[in-house]
Amino acid sequence: MSFDDWMLALHVLAAFSYVAGVILFWVLVVAVRKTDTPEGTIRMEPVAKVGTAAVGIGAVGTIVLGIWLAFRLDSYAIWDGWIIAALVLWAVAGAVGKRTGDEYTKGSTKAKELQAEGHTGPSAELLALNRTQTGLLMQSLSSLVLLLILLDMIFKPGA
Amino acid sequence: MTVIAAVRPDSWNFPLFVHVLGAMILVGGLLAGAACLAFARGDARMLRLGYWSLLAVALPGWFIMRVGAEWIASKEGWTKKGVPTPTWLDIGFTLADIGGLILLVTLIVGGIGMRRLRSGAGTGLLRATLLLSVVLLAAYVVAVWAMAGKPA
Numbered sequence: 001m002s003f004d005d006w007m008l009a010l011h012v013l014a015a016f017s018y019v020a021g022v023i024l025f026w027v028l029v030v031a032v033r034k035t036d037t038p039e040g041t042i043r044m045e046p047v048a049k050v051g052t053a054a055v056g057i058g059a060v061g062t063i064v065l066g067i068w069l070a071f072r073l074d075s076y077a078i079w080d081g082w083i084i085a086a087l088v089l090w091a092v093a094g095a096v097g098k099r100t101g102d103e104y105t106k107g108s109t110k111a112k113e114l115q116a117e118g119h120t121g122p123s124a125e126l127l128a129l130n131r132t133q134t135g136l137l138m139q140s141l142s143s144l145v146l147l148l149i150l151l152d153m154i155f156k157p158g159a
Numbered sequence: 160m161t162v163i164a165a166v167r168p169d170s171w172n173f174p175l176f177v178h179v180l181g182a183m184i185l186v187g188g189l190l191a192g193a194a195c196l197a198f199a200r201g202d203a204r205m206l207r208l209g210y211w212s213l214l215a216v217a218l219p220g221w222f223i224m225r226v227g228a229e230w231i232a233s234k235e236g237w238t239k240k241g242v243p244t245p246t247w248l249d250i251g252f253t254l255a256d257i258g259g260l261i262l263l264v265t266l267i268v269g270g271i272g273m274r275r276l277r278s279g280a281g282t283g284l285l286r287a288t289l290l291l292s293v294v295l296l297a298a299y300v301v302a303v304w305a306m307a308g309k310p311a
Contacts, residue, residue, distance in 0.1 A: 016182070043202060
């Protein structure tokens with residue numbers, strides 16, 4: 001395997017890490033919709049951290065190695081339409097993903113506040129925060145953008 | 160790989176998309192399942208969430224990945240009789256099929272663990288499910304590396 005092959009393999013592995021992290025968040029999004037206790041909400045935090053790490057490694061790995069490959073390989077150029085589209089979509093996915101995280105962090109923060117106050121039972125307010133419609137919309141949107149990136153990477157329109 | 164990607168016929172794109180999407184769902188389901196099982200600390204709800212991630216996400220992902228694999232392999236002509244298959248494809252098929260069997264065992268072991276969980280037991284079996292999930296995750300990372308890097 002050449003150095004370029006290694007870089008391509010790591011780029012693809014980074015993409016897998018990104019999508020795997022988003023899928024993990026989908027599992028949490030579904031689970032947290034039925035969670036109305038501070039303990040149940042807080043218990044999901046370590047799992048969310050795994051997702052954050054996977055998305056972070058994936059986001060950085062895909063962009064750094066992707067740009068490197070675009071400059072390095074003769075068959076691709078950074079100004080190719082499908083590469084520019086991928087860069088734009090990557091930025092959108094990052095921004096939307098951050099917004100998703102912010103929305104679901106509200107529930108987690110509330111759960112910690114409730115626990116600090118000694119409130120351990122179900123809370124309607126916490127359930128409402130965990131069922132955030134904005135968060136669900138943002139999560140759907142970021143998944144859609146990632147799907148578009150995958151389609152773009154495979155079909156390479158205009159290449 | 161670069162040359163292959165550059166000259167890949169358009170008719171190969173959709174089967175490849177199905178294959179890659181399935182593989183991503185599989186890896187995502189395994190990551191979610193393993194993370195939930197690892198951090199459950201005996202909590203029945205988290206253990207169930209981990210198991211269901213494997214059953215409802217990773218398993219369908221495996222099927223989509225495997226169907227896509229057969230489809231793209233036949234499109235590329237690797238499934239014809241007498242055609243020697245490259246190492247990267249052998250690695251991919253071997254890990255996909257053995258991984259599928261291990262996933263099945265994982266789900267059976269986890270399923271028994273889930274049943275026993277109702278009577279307060281089964282955490283040992285779910286720990287085994289976690290261990291198998293991590294092994295599968297590692298195996299599929301190697302498979303992705305082989306598929307993408309295509310070692311000679």
